């Protein structure tokens with residue numbers, strides 16, 4: 009049976025929740041799956057396929073997420089890999105008109121602010137990832153910041169508009185994506 013490892017880099021639990029939901033939906037669809045954080049991931053090479061996601065901060069994946077992909081790139085490149093980014097907050101005043109979801113979350117394709125998006129594209133190419141799906145995230149201002157940069161952004165007067173509080177994760181969209189992955193795995197991955 010195909011065994012999927014769903015790995016997440018999460019600072020405040022939003023991405024962890026998405027990863028756990030993907031693993032549960034894959035299991036419901038008859039595909040064996042387990043969710044684990046980048047920090048606690050074990051027996052990585054044992055899996056047949058990977059779903060890897062990170063929370064997005066200031067236009068970039070968390071370093072632990074990019075480092076995980078770089079560390080296991082050789083193994084990942086030989087198996088099906090899907091990436092997801094957990095980011096945008098509904099109602100954010102960041103100018104997102106006319107932008108793709110990736111651009112809205114990870115910045116423009118080129119020029120200033122494009123570093124985070126370029127890094128994800130580079131990692132996608134490295135491991136031949138099939139997709140980088142962007143999901144709406146969650147933000148709870150009562151949860152204390154976990155990094156200096158985050159603390160500073162939260163102190164900015166504009167942060168209220170940039171960071172609307174709430175849980176905007178779209179479970180039906182996430183479930184639908186996981187079911188597509190299950191179908192693709194059933195159709196294309198040789199089962200031992």
Ligand SMILES: Cc1cc2nc3c(=O)[nH]c(=O)nc-3n(C[C@H](O)[C@H](O)[C@H](O)COP(=O)(O)O)c2cc1C
Pocket residue numbers: 017018019020021022023024062063064065066067068094095096097112113114144145146147157158159161162171
């Ligand atoms: C300081 C800060 C900066 C953020 N920057 C971005 C960003 O650049 N792009 C984006 O799409 N989301 C951004 N977000 C929203 C987060 O990605 C969202 O809250 C996500 O669900 C966090 O995932 P986590 O709880 O797994 O860490 C930011 C959130 C905070 C608190």
